[in-house]
Amino acid sequence: MLNIDGFAYTNRLKNVHPTEKAVFALLTLFLCLVFSSFTVSCLTLLLMTVVTVRRAGIPYRAYFRMMAIPFSFLVVGVLTIGITITTQRVEQEWLGSLTAAGVTFGVTSGSIIKAAELAGKSLAAVSCLYFLALTTPVVDLTAAMRKLRIPSLFIELTELTYRFIFVLQETAEDIYLSQSVRWGYSSLKNSYKSLGSLTATLFLRAHHRSGMIFTALTARGYNGQLSVLAPEYRVSTANILMITVVELLLLSVGVIAEVKGI
Amino acid sequence: MSIETGDWIIEACNLSYMYPDGTQALRGVSLKIPKGGKIALLGSNGAGKSTLFLHLNGILRPREGVVRFAGSDLKYDRQTLLELRKNVGIVFQDPDSQLFSASVYQEISFGPLNLGLPEEIVRERVETAMAATGTGEFRQRPTHMLSYGQKKRVCIAGILAMNPSVMVCDEPTAWLDPKNARQIISLFNQIASDGTTVIISTHDVNLAYSWADYVFIMAEGNIMGEGDPESVFRDEILMYKTNLEKPWLVEIHEILLKKGCFPADSSMPRNRDELYQLLRNNNMCRREEMLNDFNNIRDEGRERNNVTLGIKRL
Structure with missing residues (x-):
């Protein structure tokens, strides 16, 4: 199990003002999404990876394992964009193609660029969110949300959900343990039965506990x-300055890339 | 402890309460809590201790009877209740049912904020409560990463930050190891020495005997007996009726008294040290013999620290 929550409380950036971290992550995310440029995406990915692993001290193994999670979804999505399937016999600029039973599968340079752009953008966006999730505890995030005047109902729900x-x-672990020491999961049939009663008990307990909390x-x-x-x-002036410089750099790279059409 | 009449902080007169499922939890409970005392409420499971506690804070409303706080009858309107809850804080038995926030700081700030205090004062109170309970050291850890004893201390800090005049704790030492239990008890002593009335419920007769100034014994929704610990725990019939055991100090004292080791009017020892003192004062045994006995006990590995401490003082 990946211990995102644990890292959030123990990383080296835990004492940095949560709003600074949130602004950094969200602004970078915003720029990366606005400029659909491969260069900006790659820069963002690089930036976030360096900051998360080097500055915050998240072990790179854990970080890359986390990055691998969206990767599998990404592969499916990118393949469907990268590979063009057509029944029309119109001659396209195929880089490579395969025709079978009147259906042509193939890749064009356009589709490859599109797919690469999408993959870069997605990974970059995910890295921004991972930075926030790995360096900022949920309680700090909700505190920042309070400062940003997000409706308190939403914040309270987030906090209670998180705690509970x-x-x-x-x-659930306690119930599971007490069931399994009594052979509750010894066979498939038993497992179904035990899992059912575990779920039911969990609901009852949750209900009971909510009453006690109230x-x-x-x-x-x-x-x-x-x-x-x-x-x-x-509030750290140095951090704010650094964030401003980094974001401005990213912005200018984005603008140049847009103008030059890279 | 001498208690003058009229010095009651909380009074309950003839309280009866039945839960919606038909369980009669209280059957005419009357009690008076002396101001500034250390009170223990003893009783077995299901005696009605927790239900009684919920009445003291106005969470439950009795079917019959009255609760009085500082001499005036409790009215169950918003303002009175809020005022009562400011003065009477409850620490519940299960910390996971009390901690609603993942942040130690947020959790402790909740109570004082509800009192409508300005932010600076709340922050001050949070800091004071964290210092008093020793919870400051894990202020940056989320509550789900704390141990049971640590969670318990955060719960107490949350109540302490409200500066209540009465602090009610439901089974504060249940599920705690001896070291944590000792810490909690010394914390209560400290709170009580600041003038706060501390009420705890417990099954632990030894704890109640050593710690409390005044003891109530509950069984089946009724107060079966009350008084200072010395007299309550010597009441054989009461102990028998309520399925409680005598504290070991009382038992030993009675045995030694029967053997004529102390004069009949000697005061009862309230803790280990007082027992040693009593033994020494009455020349019950020669010093060398006693040292021998103590060494034997120590070699058995029992109560090592306390025994050595006892020997040193003799």
Whole structure:
């Protein structure tokens, strides 16, 4: 299992202001999406990889394993764009083709460029989000969301969901363990039965726990709003300056690439 | 401890409560909590301790009876309830049912923010509560990566930050190892020494005997007995009726008293050290013999630290 959550709390950039990190990731993502340029995508990918692995200290093995996850989806998507299938006998500039039973499969230079652009853009976009996910704990993200005046209902839901994923996971693990020590998963039939009762129990527990949480919140004067304070982070002028320079560079590269049509 | 009349912070008169499923949890409970005391509520599972606690904070409303806080009857309107919850904080038994936030800091700030305090004061209170409970060291860790004892301390910090005048803790030492339990108890002592009334529920008679100023014994939704620990735990009939055991100190004291080792009017030892002191004062045995005994116990590996401590002081 990839421990994204664990890295978020232990990486070397954990003390950097979450808004700085969010702005950096999202602005880069934005530029990368606006300029559909292969150069910008590659630069973004390189930039994010270096920052995540070198600056934040995420082990490169873990990072590349994470990058491999979208890769498999990407391959399928890119293949469908890269390979042109046609029944028309119109002569195209095939780089290579195969005709069978009146259907032509092949690649053209145009389709290859398009596919490469798409692959680059997707990986670059994913690397931006991974940077954010790996360096910024969810609690910091929601704190930044609060500052950005995102509706509190949305933020509270995010926070509660996040917290209770772990509680639910722990409960599920406990139930699974107690079932398996009693041979609950010894055969396929038993496994089906045990998994069913695990799911049912999990729902009941979740319901019960939500009641208890509500009681505990009420006892502390809950009035319909989960108002909390986040720890304060220091704003770093150096970081802001660096982000500005990097983004401006990326922007100019993008503009030049657009003009020259690379 | 001497308690003067009228010095009650919380009073409950004849409380009855039935859960929607028909369980009669409280059957006419009356109790008076002295201000600034260390109170233990003892009783076996299902005695109604937790239900009673939920009444003290206004979460549950009794079918019959009255709850009084600082002398005035509790009205169940928004403002009164909010005021009550500001003054009476509850630490629940299961920390996972109390911690709603993944961030230690956010969790602790929730209570004081609900009191409508300005941000700077809330931040100050969060820092103070974290320092008092020793939770500051893991402020950057999410709550799901904390150990059980650490979660418990975060829960206590969350209540402490509200500066309540009464702190109610449901089974604070349950599932804790001895070291963590000791830390929690010394934390309660510290909180109590600042003038906060601390009420805990427990099954642990030894803890209740050593720690509390005043003890209530509950069974089947009723208060079966109350008083200072010395008198309550010597009540054989009460102990028998409520399925509780005598604290070991009481038992030993009684045995030694029967053997004529102490004068009949000697005060009961409340902890290990007081027992050693008593033994020494009454020249019960010669020093060398005692050292021998203690060494034997120590060699058996039991209570190593406490015994050595006892010998050193003799």
